[in-house]
Amino acid sequence: xxxxxxGPLVGRGTELAAxxxxxxxxxxxxxxxxGIGKTAIWRSLVDELVAGGATVLRAxxxxxxxxxxxxxxxxxxxxxxxxxxxxPAPQAAAAxxxxxxxxxxxxxDERTVAVMVQSVFAAACAHDRPVLAIDxxxxxxxxxxQSLRYALRRLDxxxxxxxxxxxxxxxxxxxxxxxxxxxxxxxxxxxxxxxMHHVLQQQLGVTLNRPLLTRLTAESEGNPMLAVELARAxxxxxxxxxxxxxxxxxxxxxxxxxxxxxSLPERxxxxxxxxxxxxxxxxxxxxxVGVDAADLDPAEEAGLIEVRQ
Numbered sequence: 001x002x003x004x005x006x007g008p009l010v011g012r013g014t015e016l017a018a019x020x021x022x023x024x025x026x027x028x029x030x031x032x033x034x035g036i037g038k039t040a041i042w043r044s045l046v047d048e049l050v051a052g053g054a055t056v057l058r059a060x061x062x063x064x065x066x067x068x069x070x071x072x073x074x075x076x077x078x079x080x081x082x083x084x085x086x087x088p089a090p091q092a093a094a095a096x097x098x099x100x101x102x103x104x105x106x107x108x109d110e111r112t113v114a115v116m117v118q119s120v121f122a123a124a125c126a127h128d129r130p131v132l133a134i135d136x137x138x139x140x141x142x143x144x145x146q147s148l149r150y151a152l153r154r155l156d157x158x159x160x161x162x163x164x165x166x167x168x169x170x171x172x173x174x175x176x177x178x179x180x181x182x183x184x185x186x187x188x189x190x191x192x193x194x195x196m197h198h199v200l201q202q203q204l205g206v207t208l209n210r211p212l213l214t215r216l217t218a219e220s221e222g223n224p225m226l227a228v229e230l231a232r233a234x235x236x237x238x239x240x241x242x243x244x245x246x247x248x249x250x251x252x253x254x255x256x257x258x259x260x261x262x263s264l265p266e267r268x269x270x271x272x273x274x275x276x277x278x279x280x281x282x283x284x285x286x287x288x289v290g291v292d293a294a295d296l297d298p299a300e301e302a303g304l305i306e307v308r309q
Contacts, residue, residue, distance in 0.1 A: 010202060010224075011195025015041055015186055019162075020048065022184035023131065027161030031168055032188035035225030038164040041188065042135050045162055055079065055130035057159070061139040064276060070098045073117065073144035076132065083123040091116035110143060114150035121151050121159055132159040137174035138166050149176040190222020199224050200231055211243060219247050229260065264298050271295040275305070 009016065015030070019041065022028035030038045049056050057079055059072040077098060084095045090108075094116040095101075097108045124130050132148075134140070140148075152158050152175055161183055165174050168187060177183055191199065193210075196217045200206055208216065208231070216234075220227035233248035234240055241247055261269065271291045275281050283293045299305050 008202075009037075009040055009044055010198045011191050012037060012041055012044075012188075015188055016044060018184065018186055019045055022186075023049070023160055023162060025160075025184075026157075026182035027131070027159075027163070028184045028186060029161070029173060030164045030186050030188055031166070031171070033223065034166055035223045036188045036190070037224055038188050039135055042133070042162065042164045046133050049131055049133075049162075055124070055128055056133050056162075057130050058133045058135075059140075059144075060135045061141065061144075062136070062276065063139050066139055066141050068141055069143040070113070070141065070147075071144065072134070072140050073113075073147055074098050074100070076134075076144075076148075077117070077120060080120050080124050080130075083120050083127070086123075087116060087119060091119055095120070110146060111150075113143070114147040117147045118151035118154050121155055125155065125157060125159060129157065130159045131162050133162040134174075135164050136166070137163050140174075145175065152177065191217070191224055191227075192222065193217050196220075196222070196224065196227055199228065203228050204231055204235070206231065206235065208240075212240060215241075215247060232260065267295045268298045272299055272305075 019028045019030065023045065030041055032038055046056055046058065057076045059075040061072045065071045077095065081099075084092065087095060090112050094108045094113045098113060098116075121130075161177070163174055165171070169185060173179065173181075173183060173185070193214055197207070197213055200208065200213075200216075216227055216230055220230055230248060237248070261272075264272075271286065274286060274289060274291055275296075286293070286296075296305065
């Protein structure tokens with residue numbers, strides 16, 4: 001289950017090319033406002049890396065998980081268990097505690113966890129330099145962030161980085177990464193009218209006249225998620241707005257998504273709550289807790305998620 005809009009990327013060739021180039025070096029940070037398309041680009045790059053045989057360590061933290069200690073770190077470390085067999089006993093216990101994979105036998109302190117992360121990443125980099133792929137870095141839980149900061153400062157070269165974060169070039173790099181680490185920074189740009197036309201065709205199957213498309217692109221500030229939700233709101237009107245008439249007003253993507261959620265059946269809302277609690281949910285996992293994949297159909301039709309079998 002993947003949050004966000006489905007379908008091939010539109011109008012993102014420049015960002016994809018620049019990010020792919022940066023990933024041959026130290027890595028890249030994609031920044032920009034919510035809904036601008038950072039996650040879609042991140043997902044495309046992850047797929048490209050996996051197809052090329054790279055080891056990709058993924059974490060998709062959410063705001064709801066910020067209070068779960070080591071939630072993101074566990075996701076990142078899980079593919080690296082082969083590099084944990086020779087850890088000293090305290091670090092091995094720390095790894096088991098983070099992964100919730102066994103009895104640690106004694107309390108584990110944060111510094112031991114941080115040293116363990118450094119050791120595991122160092123071993124992985126010596127074998128095959130992996131890619132640390134973190135979507136929405138601003139939602140990392142504090143213990144995970146602290147351990148990653150400690151490890152990354154002490155590794156040269158460390159893992160390649162593929163990150164997204166809400167914000168702009170004035171914000172510091174996440175995870176305490178220094179500007180001289182060679183991390184490329186790409187601000188995901190607003191979409192123009194031509195690209196927005198293709199997005200609306202792809203997501204909603206509609207073609208707006210140019211004056212209305214121009215207004216929609218301006219009102220959404222080129223934000224594809226906001227534009228799609230504004231277009232949905234327009235399509236619910238008895239007729240499309242005429243020149244001089246106001247478009248549906250929303251203060252943010254959140255307002256529009258909230259309106260869409262309110263239109264979904266309760267069974268779909270229940271399924272979405274379970275999806276939100278899982279980092280990378282699968283249809284099998286949801287079926288195990290009594291959720292039918294068909295329960296998610298209304299959310300997929302509304303463009304809120306993409307379901308991959």
